[in-house]
Amino acid sequence: MSNELTLLALGRGSDRVDEAWARSGQVTSIVRFERAAPSGVRFGKRVFGIAVDSLLLASKARLRHRNERFLCANPWIAVALRAVGLSAHAVTGLYAVPGTNSWKLLRRSLRNTPIVTTAEIEAEQWVDQGGKATAVLYGNTFKYPVAARSSEVPTIFIGGTSDRDADLIDSLIDEVRSDTQNVRLLVADGSGARIWTGEQAEIEHFGRVSSEEFGRIMSTSSVVFLPILNKPRASGHMVCVGALECGLPVVSSECTGMDGYVDGEFVTYLDPMTSIVTQLIERAAESPDSLQIIEFWEDNFSLNAYVGRVLAAVDKLTALP
CATH class of the missing domain: 3.40.50 (Rossmann fold)
Structure with missing residues (x-):
C-alpha cells in the first residue's frame, strides 16, 4: 500500500x-x-x-x-x-x-x-x-531573529496566554517592582500596551501582536520565562521552541506538559523556593551562548x-x- x-x-x-x-x-x-x-x-x-x-x-x-x-x-x-x-x-x-x-x-x-x-x-x-x-x-521554524543578548541590563521575556500561571506572573512582577535589581521585564500577553519605570527596573506590557512582532520582541531579551499551570496537557511548547530558535535560554515552572522538553542545560525548571527574578538573571548570565542554543534547536526542535x-x-x- x-x-x-x-x-x-x-x-x-x-x-x-x-x-x-x-x-x-x-x-x-x-x-x-x-x-x-x-x-x-x-x-x-x-x-x-x-x-x-x-x-x-x-x-x-x-x-x-x-x-x-x-x-x-x-x-x-x-x-x-x-x-x-x-x-x-x-x-x-x-x-x-x-x-x-x-x-x-x-x-x-x-x-x-x-x-x-x-x-x-x-x-x-x-x-x-x-x-x-x-x-x-514539538518543533517549528518561525524565522524569528537571532537574539543579540548584548544588553548590559538583563531582560526577561514572558509571552503567550494559554495555561499561564497568573499568580506566578504577579509574583515576578512584584519582585521587579520592588526595584532592587537592574532588570527589564517584557510581557507579551495581549493585555494592552503600558510601561512602568522605577529607579533600576522597568516593566513593559504589549497588546496583541503578530507572530513576527512576537518573535522580534522576544529576540530583544536575555532569557525567556514560561510560567505554566501544571495541567496534564501540552502547553508552552511554541514559545519554548521560538525562544530556542532565537538562541535564548528558557526557564519553565514545573509542568507535566513540559516533560521531555526540559533538558537541564538549554531549558531548565524554576526552583520554587528561591527568588524568581534572581534565578532568571543568573540564568541569562550563565547559559550557553546563542549559537550553541540555535544548534540545539536545529537538531531537536x-x-x-x-x-x-x-x-x-x-x-x-x-x-x-
Missing part, C-alpha cells in the same frame, strides 16, 4: 511549512481552509470557530480528495471528516483533558485513529482509555526535525494491530 499522505490543516499556509512536509516524500498534497478564524473564535466562542472551520475543510476534502489518506493537523478536523463520511489516517495533537466534554467527544469520534501528541502525558492518558497514541517533541518525528510515529502507530 502507498504511504502517501494528504495533510489537512486550518489557516494560511507558507512555503516554508509546505516545503518541509513535501521534503519528507510522504506528504504529497496539502489541503487547507485558509479563511479559518485566526484565533479559532466565531460567534464569540472558540468551539464554534473550530467546528465550523473544520467542517468546511472536511467538506473540501470530501469533494476533491475523498480517496486519499488524511493526516489531520488537529483532532477536530478528524471529527469533521467523520461527519462527512470520511476518516483520518492519523492525527497530530490532542489538547484535551480526560473527563471534559472535548475529551469525551474525541474518544467517541476518533476511537482507534492513531494520534501523535506533543506531550507525553496526553498520549499516556489516551492509551489508558483504549486509544492508540504516542508522543513526539526545528520544523524539519518535527516533521521527521511525526511521520516516523505515524508509520509506527499505523503498523500496530
Whole structure:
C-alpha cells in the first residue's frame, strides 16, 4: 500500500511549512481552509470557530480528495471528516483533558485513529482509555531573529496566554517592582500596551501582536520565562521552541506538559523556593551562548526535525494491530 499522505490543516499556509512536509516524500498534497478564524473564535466562542472551520475543510476534502489518506493537523478536523463520511489516517495533537466534554467527544469520534501528541502525558492518558497514541517533541521554524543578548541590563521575556500561571506572573512582577535589581521585564500577553519605570527596573506590557512582532520582541531579551499551570496537557511548547530558535535560554515552572522538553542545560525548571527574578538573571548570565542554543534547536526542535518525528510515529502507530 502507498504511504502517501494528504495533510489537512486550518489557516494560511507558507512555503516554508509546505516545503518541509513535501521534503519528507510522504506528504504529497496539502489541503487547507485558509479563511479559518485566526484565533479559532466565531460567534464569540472558540468551539464554534473550530467546528465550523473544520467542517468546511472536511467538506473540501470530501469533494476533491475523498480517496486519499488524511493526516489531520488537529483532532477536530478528524471529527469533521467523520461527519462527512470520511476518516483520518492519523492525527497530530490532542489538547484535551480526560473527563471534559472535548475529551469525551474525541474518544467517541476518533476511537482507534492513531494520534501523535506533543506531550507525553496526553498520549499516556489516551492509551489508558483504549486509544492508540504516542508522543513526539514539538518543533517549528518561525524565522524569528537571532537574539543579540548584548544588553548590559538583563531582560526577561514572558509571552503567550494559554495555561499561564497568573499568580506566578504577579509574583515576578512584584519582585521587579520592588526595584532592587537592574532588570527589564517584557510581557507579551495581549493585555494592552503600558510601561512602568522605577529607579533600576522597568516593566513593559504589549497588546496583541503578530507572530513576527512576537518573535522580534522576544529576540530583544536575555532569557525567556514560561510560567505554566501544571495541567496534564501540552502547553508552552511554541514559545519554548521560538525562544530556542532565537538562541535564548528558557526557564519553565514545573509542568507535566513540559516533560521531555526540559533538558537541564538549554531549558531548565524554576526552583520554587528561591527568588524568581534572581534565578532568571543568573540564568541569562550563565547559559550557553546563542549559537550553541540555535544548534540545539536545529537538531531537536526545528520544523524539519518535527516533521521527521511525526511521520516516523505515524508509520509506527499505523503498523500496530
